Amino acid sequence: MEKNMMNLEIKGSGSSEGGKYNTVVIKGNGKIDGNLDCNYLEVQGHCEVNGNVKSESVKVNGNNSIKGDLEADEIEIHGEVNVDGNLSVEKIHTHGMISVNGNCNAESFTMEGAFKIRGLLNAGELELKLHGPSEAREIGGEKIMVKRNGRVKFTRIRKLIMPFGFDTGLTTDIIEGDEIYLEYTNAKVVRGNDIELGSGCNIKLIEYQNEFKQHEEAEVVTYKKIRKT
């Protein structure tokens, strides 16, 4: 990118028309009406963008909502991000909640929290630690790992408060990948080379090529091995 680009900084409350910047830092409450193209975007607080965002690196501590597409090399989120369009990124790490209305493409996607993706979640490496109900229409990739809640201690207490279950799992139509490990997942179809199911899974159809392992608490309606031709 060219040098000598301006920086945009909003501290407190302010708004901008968008444009091309070197770094954009928003501390407080910012509103951007237009497309944003920058090398670095940092949000501490709240930011609303009415347009597309393109940035090499994005860091959000707080809340960021984008009315268009989000494109970046690296994204780190502590808090919540809403994207109305598509999200495409090389590497994304989220603590909190992410929702995407379109499709989501990432080479590496790690998350602790919850997500909601209306379209396809396509990731090379996917590592999800769910803390709340999550959903995606379809999930595809090479390595897919879905686990529930890193902090096991609380599950017992939760069961005492809500004995009939507290739906914190993942709901999706189709999961397809090479290596798949799932916990607390509701899916219609799971297809892959090596599939392992942990507790709390409910899957209608499994199609695997090499290996299939299943936890005793996982529910599978049918499964079949696909011959390698």
Place this chain on the structure above:
Amino acid sequence: MEQELISKKELLELTKISYGQLYRWKRKNLIPEEWFIRKSTYTGQETFFPKERILDRIEKIKNMKGDVSLDELANMLSPNLTELVRKREDLIKLNIISKSTLEFYTEERGKDKELNFEKILYLSILDNLFDSGKINFDEGKLILTFLDEYYPKFKGKNCELLFLRKLGISSCCLVSKPNEINFENSMKVVEKLNISDLIEELKIKLV
């Protein structure tokens, strides 16, 4: 324009690629979004592909994978025009454009020593049409002026060039894909050229 479809499962069995590879190629835009056709079946939503095109594409990716990186490959396969310039002699030498087409172009547009990719594309379109004997030189002129004026608007998009004839009068148009277009019966579609496919072929030949 009915085309034969292939389900994702059949495709993977046939080509011996894994889900991971397919999704990776999709992420890298090696397989265009519009080829993923979603249909409802008894197991829910399933994805289908236009059979001939996807098989052809996967074959290409597999063949070239060793030599170039996926990003370069994506660049080669996308309908964006590359910033590439070639000398006239090279085009004939590489067997991309015939001598008579190049002579025709020289008469029309003068003698530039080097041609950019856009011009090479126009020439190869003309070359295709001349070669099949479907148009004459006057019609070639028509197409050349038309492309000069309107193709830049379609740059980077998937589109098709239609060459039409009705009662001996010829005309042409560009249609962005995927789109359906219907003509009345006396209109004859002489030629339908998929420009994205042509660009792909050209890029492979030129690189």
